[in-house]
């Protein structure tokens with residue numbers, strides 16, 4: 001038996017090849033490579049899918065978050081609260097905007113921002129009086145939406161901008177709402193291995209707010225005004241390419257099916273593993289996009305090594321909390337300050353997950369974990 005892929009992107013291409021090749025050829029033939037009808041069409045489809053008023057294609061998930069912060073004028077002297085257990089991009093955009101990331105711990109079961117710790121951190125920043133609390137950037141880690149009801153209440157009570165880092169959760173749901181409508185502004189990523197991925201870098205911003213959407217559209221193209229050569233604010237080049245938009249239109253047409261397939265695989269993993277490792281927490285009213293299927297266990301590194309010997313890849317997302325990385329250490333309070341995030345980094349393990357995974361391969365992973373742990 002060979003090595004299993006962690007994510008098999010080519011399986012999807014084999015399925016969609018005629019449509020994708022045609023869509024790319026279409027863009028090449030009509031010659032509008034930046035902006036234009038392919039982008040507009042995809043943005044419309046994406047907005048409908050999420051149930052949001054506006055979907056704005058951008059150059060990456062990172063730029064989606066960065067542009068959102070800029071659109072609210074967040075910068076020097078501002079504090080933005082962000083979980084410590086996430087991908088580095090969540091905090092990097094805050095620092096790039098000139099603001100200060102304030103790290104918040106996460107919940108041990110959902111891996112998402114701990115709203116009680118968030119309230120404590122907001123109170124601490126207010127008491128200190130050096131920074132002005134401006135925003136919360138909460139992450140739907142591994143695809144599971146955070147507790148957006150509580151987050152919206154906290155943001156309202158403290159007059160904070162609420163930004164959702166949905167790079168991993170597009171397609172997820174909370175109650176009767178889809179990811180893209182859970183915060184004032186949502187940024188997502190179309191990096192190839194994300195649940196909805198393109199063939200390069202890409203992302204989108206979703207919002208129901210007309211004013212902020214107009215500002216975001218302006219920032220996406222160098223801060224231009226109504227006329228192309230009027231500059232009304234500082235912006236950047238943050239556009240989504242037409243080829244990527246055309247590819248994404250094709251992929252969006254099968255995305256709901258793929259989300260169901262991910263759910264089925266997660267269910268098989270649950271059944272096969274729940275008695276020997278901690279499987280992901282299931283919450284009523286929540287639907288994960290299953291960017292990752294992440295278990296928790298003692299002896300994670302040993303398990304990972306044994307799986308590798310059996311040809312089963314696995315990844316530790318994330319091996320270090322953000323406040324342990326040198327560029328972010330000055331924003332944190334050192335080891336022990338964010339205990340749940342710190343502990344999770346030594347215990348989590350993400351298993352192979354993609355919508356085209358054969359049931360026999362899922363079983364092979366389950367057998368591998370059972371043999372290694374049991």
Ligand SMILES: *Cc1c(COP(=O)(O)O)cnc(C)c1O
Pocket residue numbers: 060061062063086087089090139165167168188189190191201202203
């Ligand atoms: C992937 C990811 C991003 C960044 O998205 P890119 O498209 O790679 O820039 C941001 N936040 C989280 C949580 C991610 O997983």
